Amino acid sequence: MKKIFMTLCFVLLMGVLAACGNADSESSSGDSDGGDESASSGEEKVIKAGIGLNDDHPQYKGLLKFKEIVEEETDGAIKVETYHSGQLGDDRSMTEALQLGSQEVTIPSTAPLANFVSDFSVFDIPFLFPDEQVADEVLDGEVGQELLTKLEDQDLVGLTYWENGFRDLTNSKRAVASVDDFDGLKIRTMENDLHLDAFKALGANPTPMAFTELFTALQQGTVDGQENPYATIYLEKLYEVQEHVSDTHHIYSPFVFLMSKSFYDGLTEDQQTIMKDAAVEAGQEQREMNREANEEYLQSLQDEGMEYTEISDEDREEMVETVQPVIEDYKEKIGEETVDKVYQAIEDAQ
Numbered sequence: 001m002k003k004i005f006m007t008l009c010f011v012l013l014m015g016v017l018a019a020c021g022n023a024d025s026e027s028s029s030g031d032s033d034g035g036d037e038s039a040s041s042g043e044e045k046v047i048k049a050g051i052g053l054n055d056d057h058p059q060y061k062g063l064l065k066f067k068e069i070v071e072e073e074t075d076g077a078i079k080v081e082t083y084h085s086g087q088l089g090d091d092r093s094m095t096e097a098l099q100l101g102s103q104e105v106t107i108p109s110t111a112p113l114a115n116f117v118s119d120f121s122v123f124d125i126p127f128l129f130p131d132e133q134v135a136d137e138v139l140d141g142e143v144g145q146e147l148l149t150k151l152e153d154q155d156l157v158g159l160t161y162w163e164n165g166f167r168d169l170t171n172s173k174r175a176v177a178s179v180d181d182f183d184g185l186k187i188r189t190m191e192n193d194l195h196l197d198a199f200k201a202l203g204a205n206p207t208p209m210a211f212t213e214l215f216t217a218l219q220q221g222t223v224d225g226q227e228n229p230y231a232t233i234y235l236e237k238l239y240e241v242q243e244h245v246s247d248t249h250h251i252y253s254p255f256v257f258l259m260s261k262s263f264y265d266g267l268t269e270d271q272q273t274i275m276k277d278a279a280v281e282a283g284q285e286q287r288e289m290n291r292e293a294n295e296e297y298l299q300s301l302q303d304e305g306m307e308y309t310e311i312s313d314e315d316r317e318e319m320v321e322t323v324q325p326v327i328e329d330y331k332e333k334i335g336e337e338t339v340d341k342v343y344q345a346i347e348d349a350q
């Protein structure tokens with residue numbers, strides 16, 4: 001009798017222990033399935049965010065704003081480590097690092113990004129955007145957002161656009177006021193075929209180069225000149241190795257706020273929403289800071305001794321006509337549908 005009682009107690013005890021065990025696994029599987037959609041769920045995550053420009057540039061100030069928002073909104077569950085001045089690499093190599101999952105965020109210009117998704121070269125069409133307001137409307141509108149979705153096939157998530165700005169020519173040889181003045185100038189361009197062919201059409205001798213190599217190349221005379229917004233020319237101290245600046249305003253360069261798709265897909269829905277909202281909010285501030293900077297720094301470049309040449313409407317029109325064959329040639333390479341949609345969006349925004 002006693003033996004039967006003891007057996008029953010043992011069986012009952014085993015049943016109770018098994019039920020407790022299941023309860024633990026159910027509660028843990030509830031967590032591990034990501035059932036907790038809160039922004040601060042799970043183990044701490046770290047975002048390595050690298051850019052090519054230095055820590056004085058509005059791009060870095062925008063990145064610090066992104067960091068502030070993300071760490072606040074996730075209660076520290078996601079930390080952002082920020083790197084500038086090409087510490088983690090150049091636009092292309094950092095974009096490749098995101099594809100590999102060894103870095104989580106970078107913010108390249110669209111020109112090198114066109115090597116990953118060719119449609120982005122639409123923004124390299126010279127003289128495409130008339131001003132920043134139209135650029136904002138097109139980039140933040142349907143066609144700009146649709147382009148960002150094309151990045152997913154490249155293991156990248158494009159969260160939003162920030163602003164690099166209207167690009168202006170500098171060089172160490174001569175004042176550039178007209179098409180003829182481009183003749184033979186060794187101009188560094190971003191790593192983008194449309195940029196190369198456009199400067200060849202103007203008579204220059206272009207060389208594609210990562211931004212991280214630019215200052216040394218200018219200092220050593222490997223190239224005579226380059227083109228970037230005034231804020232970059234000033235804050236990267238290119239006035240130390242360049243004599244002349246012209247307001248060519250030949251291209252409006254967007255930045256794309258990129259995140260590694262493998263990292264993004266591992267976030268909860270709440271965390272993904274925080275990433276997007278933080279990139280957009282920080283981007284709005286970055287655009288404002290960038291515009292103020294570009295206004296201010298043209299005068300600063302002249303104060304540092306650079307000779308400023310204003311391009312007349314007539315000479316700019318000649319530049320537009322000179323690069324038109326290149327634009328026609330690239331419409332097919334970029335994708336006729338994308339080019340037509342962007343031109344239509346620009347017309348609608350004016």
Ligand code: TK8
Nearest residue numbers: 052053091108109190211
């Ligand atoms: C910085 C670059 C730079 C771009 C260039 O990472 O390469 O000239 O304008 O700002 O994206």
